[in-house]
Amino acid sequence: MTTLAFLILFAAVVIGYLLNRHAAAQIRAHGTRLHSLVGFHGLYSALLIAVPGIVVILLWLMLQGSVIDRSVMASLPPGVLEGLDKGQTALILTEIKSIARGQVFGTPEEWKLAAAELLKERTAAARLAMVVIVALMSIALMVFARTRVSAEFRARHGVERIIYGLMIFCSTVAIFTTVGIVLSLVFESIKFFRMVPIQEFLFGLRWEPQIAIRADQVAGQGAFGVLPVLLGSVVIMMIALVVAVPIGLFAAIYLNEFASPRTRNIVKPVLEILAGVPTIVYGFFAILIIAPFLRSTGASLGLDVAPNTALAAGVCMAIMLIPFISSFTDDALSAVPRALSDGSLALGATRGETMMKVLFPAAIPGIVGGILLAVSRAIGETMIVVMAAGIIAKLTINPLDTVTTVTVQIVTLLIGDTEFDNPKTLAAFALGMLLFVVTLFINILALRIVRKYRELYD
Template sequence: MSGYLLAFLALAALTMVYVGKSRAKATHNGAIGKVHSRPIYHGLNVAIWTAVPALVLLLVWLVFQSTIVNSLVLSGIPGSENLDSSTSSILMSEVRQVAAGNLFKEPTAEVKAAAAHYQSLQSISAYLMAAAVAVAAAIGAFFGLKVIESRYRARHSVELSITLFMMFSSLLAILITLGIVFSLVFEAFHFFTMVPFNEFLFGLRWEPQIAMRADQVAGQGAFGVLPVLYGTFLISGIAMIVAVPTGILSAIFLTEYAPAKFRAVVKPLLEILAGVPTVVYGFFAVLTVAPAIRDLGIAVGFEASPNSALAAGAVMGVMIIPFISSLSDDAFAAVPRAMREGSYALGATKGETIRKVLLPAALPGIVGGVLLALSRAVGETMIVVMAAGLIAKLTLNPLDAVTTVTVQIVTLLIGDAEFDNPKTLAAFALGLVLFVVTLILNLIALHTVRKYREKY
């Protein structure tokens, strides 16, 4: 129903643009004196009055509809007032499944009655919602058309509406960020009430397997984050060793040496690498790169694991080459032509001009691209899952299997475990660590760009 109502509001807004524009033209033709706003602004103003209040009403209705309907259904089930929140949630899930016709077992009579009540309330709510949205749209259209006159400041009203929408979008982005941070900090604090902060931050063993039931056999659990962080930075470091020289040198070649036709073909092809799904890189790593590295290591006498940090890092480096290459290319292109010509006029060669003029001038853009690529490498998951393994260890051997923060987060949250034990809550502590690391990298990039930025 909500989809149909959104389509109705979109159609109503488009219709009212035409109606408001036509009425404004008719009003302006008979007006005496100067007209303030063009007819299109009157049409847009009527469309905003028609769609926006009705859309806000629709969103508010959808937000509270489920809670109200669920509470009304639960109140009709005998004994539901004595159930805790988790049991009530499970019961309502069963009621919704029965109402949808998904029967996995024969439901009880109470559940059948609750499902029928749920369907009835859903139907009533849908009809009431449609009527309320239609009435709100009609009232908005009426007032939007009523204010049309030659001196009405329709353009100012439309611009104010757009400004308010942009302010709302900015505020929404800030609130979402704060919500993410709050959820991480809240759950991480719960974790640190069970596991000492020092043990987590300075521990050298990561073995989060613990018994979550009385009859389950498992280890005692160790939550030292250093092996996981070490694996993250080891794989990211290998990726940067592959990506940074390749990306910067390719940008220099495309900017300073390549013919225009060659650049027009190669640059889009290079940037296609950024659009390849990471799971494809993971398949390439586990099926091609990892076996080749293992065979090469065995051939030269080194013990190599089927999954290795080198395989994951090398493929990840290929994946992030477009980030560095594209941003470095833009940084080189932003250097004024006069600086190049001045260097050539003083007798410098092309290579000397690149080393002593272009690279220093484009350094902020290059550093920003490198740190952005590093943040992308630190947050990568799929390639590491498929090519590096799940074992957390401190090793200097790049041919050995390691793991990263993102992989452990995925591993810990697999399944239906409740967030009441250290094993599951450890994922939020790792997420908080990853958030802090990427935030520090972004602050370093911002500081570097501001410090070395040159305005031409």
């Protein structure tokens, strides 16, 4: 039924567009001057039908399930849910839904069978009602839009108002989403710091978040010192940047200034293809190629190399970051006015001097943006670290040892059925808050660097 509703809405949008466009064209054909082009008349009708229709369908789908579930649970026989907590009530609702889907286990009670049948009936009725409402609303809006077609109607202004409203809505959603993310991190982090002192979290030297869940369970008290985890993130990030930044910058400089058009047309697409490779593929490459190579090389040199190393993860991550840095740097260099390089060459400077003293300083904002994107990608990467570096937190800067990162620990802490009321699970939110603050600091620092060193040209 949802597909049918979208098909009806799409058909109404197309028909409304064609009707209004044809009506406006007919007015113009009779020699009357229109305020707006015929295309704007058609687009006004299409947007007037599409936007409310999509909103209605999405809201219906969001609210339909909860409303039906409440009505079905309210129709159960008296006393069935008496004395049950929320978990047990949810379990009964899940069983009723399973019966409604035809997944019957054992011999359910008669009232559960009746509730399942009622659930199917109300779900079908709700879906049919959604299709009918969408169809009637689309027809009404189509007729209304058609009546608006006239020589004096400002269709372009109407289209602009609708698009402006959509932009405001999208911006508002983005703002509230960001605020919601921050507030969720803050509130859950506050719960964590009520159980674990903040000084222990920020300055502790051991990360062992394994604690007893039950009173009779044997487990340690747990240690929540974040320094080993944060240090592991920094080590892997620095290895990746040390490898990726020079290669990415020199690759971009070569492609932008020194490479032939044929070489550029071949190499640049190949570099950009690397940016679309899934991170798990890089993880396989790290454990199958890079890690064995490092172990064999270390053994030949007499070095003790762990099976999972920060160096393997950092090098593999660097390969992933090279296309980002190279692409952003090349775009930034290409955006510099050509007159600057031509003037430098005309004054006798070499192409290398022109690049390093004219083009590169002018392109610093875009270059810093590319490096910043690489830093954010390196900090937030999880799969490569899990497969190549491991999940053991160690307070070390040795690139040949096993380390872990903040993102890996967040994933590890949230795996399983642990409830959100103990330090082990809440530690994930504290790590997320720390990661948010670090990323925010990096963005502020990069912005200050760009403002200080950028060069402005008329």
